[in-house]
Amino acid sequence: MRADVVSLTERLVSVDTAPGCATRAFVHDLAAQLRADGAHVGVQAGSLDGLAQGNLVARFGGDGEAGLVLAGHLDTVPWNASQRATITPERDARRLYGRGTCDMKGALAAQWEAVVERADKLRRPVLLAWTWGEEVGCHGAKALTAEPELLGPIQEAVALVGEPTDLRAITAHKGYLILRIELHGEPAHSSDPWAGVDASVGLAILLRDLHELRESLRREGEEHGDARHQPPGTTLNTGLVQAGSARNIVPERAELIVELRPVAEQDGAELRRRVDACVELACASVPGLRATLHEVEDNPAFAQPHEHRLVQWLQERLGSPPGAVPFYTEAELYRRGFHLPVVVCGPGSIANAHRVDESVSFDELAAGQALYGDALEAFCG
Numbered sequence: 001m002r003a004d005v006v007s008l009t010e011r012l013v014s015v016d017t018a019p020g021c022a023t024r025a026f027v028h029d030l031a032a033q034l035r036a037d038g039a040h041v042g043v044q045a046g047s048l049d050g051l052a053q054g055n056l057v058a059r060f061g062g063d064g065e066a067g068l069v070l071a072g073h074l075d076t077v078p079w080n081a082s083q084r085a086t087i088t089p090e091r092d093a094r095r096l097y098g099r100g101t102c103d104m105k106g107a108l109a110a111q112w113e114a115v116v117e118r119a120d121k122l123r124r125p126v127l128l129a130w131t132w133g134e135e136v137g138c139h140g141a142k143a144l145t146a147e148p149e150l151l152g153p154i155q156e157a158v159a160l161v162g163e164p165t166d167l168r169a170i171t172a173h174k175g176y177l178i179l180r181i182e183l184h185g186e187p188a189h190s191s192d193p194w195a196g197v198d199a200s201v202g203l204a205i206l207l208r209d210l211h212e213l214r215e216s217l218r219r220e221g222e223e224h225g226d227a228r229h230q231p232p233g234t235t236l237n238t239g240l241v242q243a244g245s246a247r248n249i250v251p252e253r254a255e256l257i258v259e260l261r262p263v264a265e266q267d268g269a270e271l272r273r274r275v276d277a278c279v280e281l282a283c284a285s286v287p288g289l290r291a292t293l294h295e296v297e298d299n300p301a302f303a304q305p306h307e308h309r310l311v312q313w314l315q316e317r318l319g320s321p322p323g324a325v326p327f328y329t330e331a332e333l334y335r336r337g338f339h340l341p342v343v344v345c346g347p348g349s350i351a352n353a354h355r356v357d358e359s360v361s362f363d364e365l366a367a368g369q370a371l372y373g374d375a376l377e378a379f380c381g
């Protein structure tokens with residue numbers, strides 16, 4: 001007999017896919033199970049820090065134009081044995097506790113069950129597209145969108161990403177841009193500070209100007225940002241700051257990590273120019289100071305137009321208008337990379353994700369399976 005969605009979630013949770021784990025063997029294992037369920041399955045090999053990873057694409061219903069792509073990620077955030085949410089899932093009062101139950105192996109199980117339930121009645125193919133390394137930079141999704149042919153014909157498909165949204169339809173979230181700024185000065189003995197080029201002074205000027213930029217972005221957001229976001233505009237944070245190497249040496253080096261979360265309306269090139277201007281001013285203020293700027297990560301903001309029938313179908317099915325979330329997902333990568341309409345919609349609440357007692361309720365999983373089933377009927381039936 002086939003497992004139900006709760007036991008299938010337990011099975012997925014019981015394999016460790018936290019950062020630092022190789023997952024390719026697990027992916028091949030899943031591929032074998034999905035083949036047994038009737039899918040044509042491809043595995044795209046990847047690797048990170050020497051660990052073998054893999055994306056999985058399972059196609060049910062033949063090689064014609066697909067109607068629906070159900071997407072998700074296989075990895076989880078870290079866990080440890082002292083927490084309640086581990087890879088040994090625990091049932092308690094119709095909730096399932098465990099790492100990845102909510103974010104988002106529960107959604108994968110709901111997608112899988114929904115597809116298998118209807119696999120022999122499909123008029124158009126459906127795909128499961130499950131990726132690795134989402135929590136540490138959407139690595140799998142970036143690799144998969146670089147080879148869209150692995151999915152076969154999907155020009156007419158729509159996609160749902162199963163992140164935990166309490167089964168609300170999400171059509172917008174901010175982007176995620178990380179910059180590392182290095183300031184290079186000249187060391188000197190601290191007894192003669194004027195003999196060197198003090199990178200910490202450049203850092204102080206840079207911090208002041210970046211915080212002025214932050215306030216400008218805030219005002220701009222309040223005037224014409226997206227009111228569905230809180231706060232409504234692009235944000236900037238200087239989360240990691242470091243300078244100098246010893247108390248008796250003039251700091252020859254400083255480093256700053258800047259995180260920007262741009263709204264979709266923000267012009268990315270213009271935003272970069274404004275950061276660059278702050279860096280140039282810091283260098284001009286400290287003779288001899290040089291700067292290098294590295295882009296650590298650049299993930300675009302997500303904005304799915306509401307005119308599409310996928311959004312309208314969800315609005316009708318769920319009885320509520322589409323909304324926005326404050327966390328990053330793979331949605332915009334898929335929207336741009338596969339040229340598909342994409343909505344983020346999955347069981348469970350983000351409030352229960354990434355927690356030491358991460359959990360999802362049995363009812364949430366069942367509702368997720370039902371929604372994906374209805375989507376299959378609407379787009380592949």
Ligand SMILES: [Zn+2]
Binds near residue numbers: 163
């Ligand atoms: Zn997630």
